[in-house]
Amino acid sequence: QVQLQESGPGLVKPSETLSLTCTVSGGSISSYYWSWIRQPPGKGLEWIGYIYYSGSTNYNPSLKSRVTISVDTSKNQFSLKLSSVTAADTAVYYCARGEMATDYYYYYMDVWGKGTTVTVSS
Amino acid sequence: SYVLTQPPSVSVAPGQTARITCGGNNIGSKSVHWYQQKPGQAPVLVVYDDSDRPSGIPERFSGSNSGNTATLTISRVEAGDEADYYCQVWDSSSDHPGNVVFGGGTKLTVL
Numbered sequence: 016q017v018q019l020q021e022s023g024p025g026l027v028k029p030s031e032t033l034s035l036t037c038t039v040s041g042g043s044i045s046s047y048y049w050s051w052i053r054q055p056p057g058k059g060l061e062w063i064g065y066i067y068y069s070g071s072t073n074y075n076p077s078l079k080s081r082v083t084i085s086v087d088t089s090k091n092q093f094s095l096k097l098s099s100v101t102a103a104d105t106a107v108y109y110c111a112r113g114e115m116a117t118d119y120y121y122y123y124m125d126v127w128g129k130g131t132t133v134t135v136s137s
Numbered sequence: 138s139y140v141l142t143q144p145p146s147v148s149v150a151p152g153q154t155a156r157i158t159c160g161g162n163n164i165g166s167k168s169v170h171w172y173q174q175k176p177g178q179a180p181v182l183v184v185y186d187d188s189d190r191p192s193g194i195p196e197r198f199s200g201s202n203s204g205n206t207a208t209l210t211i212s213r214v215e216a217g218d219e220a221d222y223y224c225q226v227w228d229s230s231s232d233h234p235g236n237v238v239f240g241g242g243t244k245l246t247v248l
Contacts, residue, residue, distance in 0.1 A: 050237070052237075059223065059239060059240075059241050059242045060172075060180065060223055060225075060239045060242070061239070062236070062237035062238075062239065065237075073234050073235060075236060075237070076138075076236065109179055109180070114185075116168070119227075119229060119235060120168060120227070121167075121168035121170070121185075121186060121226075121227045122227040122235065122237060123168075123170040123182060123185045123186075123225065123227075124172075124180075124182065124225075125182050125185070125191060127179040127180055127181070128179065129178075129179050130179050
């Protein structure tokens with residue numbers, strides 16, 4: 016069965032760029048939309064954006080100016096970069112596989128990674 | 138932007154039925170998905186497209202959606218159902234291509 020694993024630094028300095036990678040195992044990265052979601056300590060879920068295996072992206076408008084999501088199909092990986100981070104970006108970051116309806120009527124995430132904690136601090 | 142409203146908490150005794158609501162403007166016209174998140178764990182999809190269950194999710198979990206309210210119903214509640222529950226929709230009503238929107242989450246306590 017498909018499994019996702021997030022990796023990357025657990026500590027990032029303010030104003031720097033947060034970089035995370037999600038490795039997909041047990042299945043192909045093709046034909047799905049792959050998302051990043053985050054959860055600040057004690058708070059709810061916030062969707063960051065997704066990438067289709069072909070490379071097309073869609074970002075949360077509230078983060079769009081700072082977010083870049085990319086995909087490497089040869090490695091079965093996709094990545095997140097979030098620039099100019101502040102303490103407000105401290106969160107658990109999850110990657111997830113998404114299912115998009117053929118008519119774009121719905122999108123949901125059916126397989127999630129375990130999450131990785133990123134702290135923004137000097 | 139589209140807003141989903143959930144009650145912060147719901148309490149229920151074991152064996153009873155828990156109902157967790159998710160309010161949104163004309164949410165009945167959208168497809169609603171529900172996630173369960175236990176402490177320290179990643180969310181798990183328990184209902185998608187209003188009322189479908191992924192494989193492995195017990196039949197005790199069901200969903201409905203009409204008007205301005207979607208509901209996740211958990212029958213014969215067990216201690217292991219204690220968790221945070223989040224509703225989610227795909228909002229494509231604005232000029233933006235589409236946006237994932239989560240409710241604020243509901244903490245289910247089993248008494």
